[in-house]
Amino acid sequence: MTGRDGGADLSPPPGESPIVVLVRPQLAENIGAVARAMGNGGLFHLRLVAPRDGWPQPYAWRAAAGADRILEAARVFPDVASAVADCHRVLATCPRPRHVIIPVLTARAAAEELRAIAARGLRAAVLFGPERAGLDAEDLARADTLVRYPLNPVFMSLNLAQAVMVLAYEWWTAADTTPPRVLMTNETRPATKAQLESFLDRLVAELDASGFLDHAQKRPGMIRNLRHWFERGEVTEQELRTLHGVVTELSRGRMRRGRPE
Amino acid sequence: MTGRDGGADLSPPPGESPIVVLVRPQLAENIGAVARAMGNGGLFHLRLVAPRDGWPQPYAWRAAAGADRILEAARVFPDVASAVADCHRVLATCPRPRHVIIPVLTARAAAEELRAIAARGLRAAVLFGPERAGLDAEDLARADTLVRYPLNPVFMSLNLAQAVMVLAYEWWTAADTTPPRVLMTNETRPATKAQLESFLDRLVAELDASGFLDHAQKRPGMIRNLRHWFERGEVTEQELRTLHGVVTELSRGRMRRGRPE
Structure with missing residues (x-):
């Protein structure tokens, strides 16, 4: 410089x-x-x-x-x-x-x-x-x-x-050719849809286990809302690993506190 | 302010x-x-x-x-x-x-x-x-x-x-709507084509009188070049008055110096 x-x-x-x-x-x-x-x-x-x-x-x-x-x-x-x-x-x-x-x-x-x-x-x-x-x-x-x-x-x-x-x-x-809008992904990669799906499957399973999705009529809409949220932003592999950890930790806590499984 | x-x-x-x-x-x-x-x-x-x-x-x-x-x-x-x-x-x-x-x-x-x-x-x-x-x-x-x-x-x-x-x-x-390019003409107006033409007629007449356009073959091209120059910029009424004055003054000078009419 x-x-x-x-x-x-x-x-x-x-x-x-x-x-x-x-x-x-x-x-x-x-x-x-x-x-x-x-x-x-x-x-x-x-x-x-x-x-x-x-x-x-x-x-x-x-x-x-x-x-x-x-x-x-x-x-x-x-x-x-x-x-x-x-x-x-x-x-x-x-x-x-x-x-x-x-x-x-x-x-x-x-x-x-x-x-x-x-x-x-x-x-x-x-x-x-x-x-x-x-x-x-x-x-x-x-x-x-x-x-x-x-x-x-x-x-x-x-x-x-x-x-x-x-x-x-x-x-x-x-004379500049910078695209007006980019999504920075330096040194990390967006997750594939399959990786995201696998996380969502697991999240839904845990929520089913906790009773959060017990209402049969509302269940599809609630899952769709969650999916919209996770699809909206581009999730990276790194972030997905963190989210898996969060679900694991919260589920353990629930089990430790002896709440209904 | x-x-x-x-x-x-x-x-x-x-x-x-x-x-x-x-x-x-x-x-x-x-x-x-x-x-x-x-x-x-x-x-x-x-x-x-x-x-x-x-x-x-x-x-x-x-x-x-x-x-x-x-x-x-x-x-x-x-x-x-x-x-x-x-x-x-x-x-x-x-x-x-x-x-x-x-x-x-x-x-x-x-x-x-x-x-x-x-x-x-x-x-x-x-x-x-x-x-x-x-x-x-x-x-x-x-x-x-x-x-x-x-x-x-x-x-x-x-x-x-x-x-x-x-x-x-x-x-x-x-949010600005300024046109990228305007020609300022505050408090004065562009001349009409007829006003410009009348000036060009007069200029050519003076140049004919001075002998500047004597070469019969070149005369049309020389006049065209002059026309291009005056057409290129938007001339105002004010400027045209000044240009008339310039031609008058230069012609008088020529006459005073006794050069060929």
Whole structure:
């Protein structure tokens, strides 16, 4: 997990991947947290436009939690124009665009667009504004596309690193093939239906012996309810062994207490 | 945007919505950042299990950026069991579940599941572990479902507030109807095709006058290229007025400089 420099073993992804451009960022801590979020989502290229307190700053490394290589590779530019000069496309995050005629994408649509741009071998930048003010009108005029996250309209103000996190997460997810739902069965196996049946047979026999199923009319329904319960979750071999033990132990207890057999 | 208490006008969403349970959180600053992320994604209910430094803590309010009401409504519990006692479902975030037989959902699938649970009028909790260690095996055994975000496998470690942000963002997005792509045209209107045509006619006339289109064979292709360019982006009435002005000005300049008419 850690590389030579003490940070995580992060390296630039092959081919083009989006460049995160922080425009006039104020807090070093936020720049570090941005690098961490970029690493989480598989982004690598970071550009800083006129960081308020200069660059590099030790606080950024502290907040990066090991995303050192992203910070080390970060480049500083005096203005947005020079930061995006070698880019083919420029997206800008903007919570409330006004008076502009420009495509506006959700974060998810932006991630798909960024994947499509990268697949064509083109370089894209995504602009994020300073902590309080956000991007100004001149910055926005450099962008060909805006990105607006769908979020709670009464509480839209995102922390800078959170804004980058959402984009990095969507960037990763856009190419991710994880099935939405799996049942973990690491190092153990689900029981077969025959194994489950054998347990149920035994349970019913013990319940018959105890008199629990004495009511002839209700007996089939009660057994069916039990079966539904045990069939519902996928039972593992390990769990079935434990359940056999539970039945054994409870039956013994009953016999020890001398209750009717 | 701000309520009576100086914070944002956040209030509990109607009906059931997921409860965020921070298990043994360490830093007040992170608790505040979690509240902010919850507000961004329309979550409100926060529970703290044995916060390391007690509760309340002023640093949390500083980091919450106005999500004060979420912090004020937060409830403290001594253990996970009591924190989830009134919940019908318990999900737990866990980057690397092992040796467990339990459904594991992506963040997106979890958000859909949480929406479905809420729609049934049931109460769900989502557990987030402490900053370094994450949830322990006893905590995980309280959950009926795990949530694992698809993220960069070489750099999985998420800041606590980032983890909550991704879930809150997915929760909001699961019910969001924003079109993925729109063209903003606030307070201005796209030009009609007739308006565009009238501009193109004028442009071609000026270019004919200047001699730019003198080559009879190439003329149709050159005009077609120009047309493609102007048709590609949606031009607004405002922009068309500006473009008319540009053509007028350039033509005057040509005439002033006495070049061939």
